[in-house]
Amino acid sequence: xxxxxxxxxxxxxxxxxxxxxxxxxxxxxxxxxxxxxxxxxxxxxxxxxxxxxxxxxxxxxxxxxxxxxxxxxxxxxxxxxxxxxxxxxxxxxxxxxxxxxxxxxxxxxxxxxxxxxxxxxxxxxxxxxxxxxxxxxxxxxxxxxxxxxxxxxxxxxxxxxxxxxxx
Amino acid sequence: xxxxxxxxxxxxxxxxxxxxxxxxxxxxxxxxxxxxxxxxxxxxxxxxxxxxxxxxxxxxxxxxxxxxxxxxxxxxxxxxxxxxxxxxxxxxxxxxxxxxxxxxxxxxxxxxxxxxxxxxxxxxxxxxxxxxxxxxxxxxxxxxxxxxxxxxxxxxxxxxxxxxxxxxxxxxxxxxxxxxxxxxxxxxxxxxxxxxxxxxxxxxxxxxxxxxxxxxxxxxxxxxxxxxxxxxxxxxxxxxxxxxxxxxxxxxxxxxxxxxxxxxxxxxxxxxxxxxxxxxxxxxxxxxxxxxxxxxxxxxxxxx
Numbered sequence: 001x002x003x004x005x006x007x008x009x010x011x012x013x014x015x016x017x018x019x020x021x022x023x024x025x026x027x028x029x030x031x032x033x034x035x036x037x038x039x040x041x042x043x044x045x046x047x048x049x050x051x052x053x054x055x056x057x058x059x060x061x062x063x064x065x066x067x068x069x070x071x072x073x074x075x076x077x078x079x080x081x082x083x084x085x086x087x088x089x090x091x092x093x094x095x096x097x098x099x100x101x102x103x104x105x106x107x108x109x110x111x112x113x114x115x116x117x118x119x120x121x122x123x124x125x126x127x128x129x130x131x132x133x134x135x136x137x138x139x140x141x142x143x144x145x146x147x148x149x150x151x152x153x154x155x156x157x158x159x160x161x162x163x164x165x166x167x
Numbered sequence: 168x169x170x171x172x173x174x175x176x177x178x179x180x181x182x183x184x185x186x187x188x189x190x191x192x193x194x195x196x197x198x199x200x201x202x203x204x205x206x207x208x209x210x211x212x213x214x215x216x217x218x219x220x221x222x223x224x225x226x227x228x229x230x231x232x233x234x235x236x237x238x239x240x241x242x243x244x245x246x247x248x249x250x251x252x253x254x255x256x257x258x259x260x261x262x263x264x265x266x267x268x269x270x271x272x273x274x275x276x277x278x279x280x281x282x283x284x285x286x287x288x289x290x291x292x293x294x295x296x297x298x299x300x301x302x303x304x305x306x307x308x309x310x311x312x313x314x315x316x317x318x319x320x321x322x323x324x325x326x327x328x329x330x331x332x333x334x335x336x337x338x339x340x341x342x343x344x345x346x347x348x349x350x351x352x353x354x355x356x357x358x359x360x361x362x363x364x365x366x367x368x369x370x371x372x373x374x375x376x377x378x379x380x381x382x383x384x385x386x387x388x389x390x391x392x393x394x395x396x397x398x399x400x401x402x403x404x405x406x407x408x409x410x411x412x413x414x415x416x417x418x419x420x421x422x423x424x425x426x427x428x429x430x431x432x433x434x435x436x437x438x439x440x441x442x443x444x445x446x447x448x449x450x451x452x453x454x455x456x457x458x459x460x461x462x463x464x465x466x467x468x469x470x471x
Contacts, residue, residue, distance in 0.1 A: 027302060045344065052289060057344075061349045062349045064359050099283065115221065
């Protein structure tokens, strides 16, 4: 039986006359465009490269563990008291806080100082320094429908003099 | 040797099969409309004027030394919305669609350069790239500028529709494939989905409802994985679209309700590209107009 693409794959009924020479043909660039477009679309996920909008489609593909890790910043006033500093929910692009903290060890001292200066600028008024804590908790450990207490470890201390890793 | 050649010929025949100009026009109107709405309602100022040290550019945003300013974002938003509306209307398509795409790429690039890449808009942009590549063909029906007597049919209008279909099908397929690749069967047999739901900063009631019931979490994870992995079947078995399209929309609305991630641009693109709108319009006219005519003819109704 002869192959009829419209019968095989599409719901539209196109008469053979339509496919005649009088029907508007695809432009010359269509074939090469489709080939390159689909090649990039397939290559990016296979090579785990994210060339947005040619995504690698890896979101949520890796298993989550019971142990959860996150980062939190607190502002410290001149008296040494800690204050809430919801840096991730600030405007002006501070929401990538977690990924920036995670990448800090790989950045140059100059870059780290610039990041620290940006955090200090956005901190509540009269903040002397910003402390960055690593938070850990078990997702399975839920008490009366609420998550278990979080264990926090001081990771970075950011002051006007620069940023340093906590001992 | 003949078999691969035959397969290639079949694929080529399918991809470049004839299509109604109105089908491509419907795709243009729908996708450009979604883009215009998306550009109009998204707040890009949340990332504008970000300090240079915090700028984490995606590859093409490296053209910028730092995050564009709020003023630039607003200008791009206005130009992008106007251009997308003009493209939806079929006006100056060679200029309006590329302009809307460039504005959108920069604005989405801004959001994606703040530490987290947002996948939800990628499918819409991919489909619009295909419409842009189709050139003036996308504006030859249902356009304010050109009005043809009757609708043209030919391969000129078919390949963009089918290429967009493939792009969407591959997006779902690779999302599933990556789960198999990185996690395997454990993606659905482990407590993975429960940890995703519990792990949010502020999980909502629906997220907790699912996470608190392991059997439900496994069921939804299995359903999502099955749907994504088998999604390309809709290309070859059109009847499956009646099942897969509502399922994909339900999955992404569910993700919005439980995880707060907005995939509306993706599922709207899916519906716009896969539904045969000219045929749906013809069906609606056939179903509604005779109904209205019979209402007019009904003497009992006329006397009221």
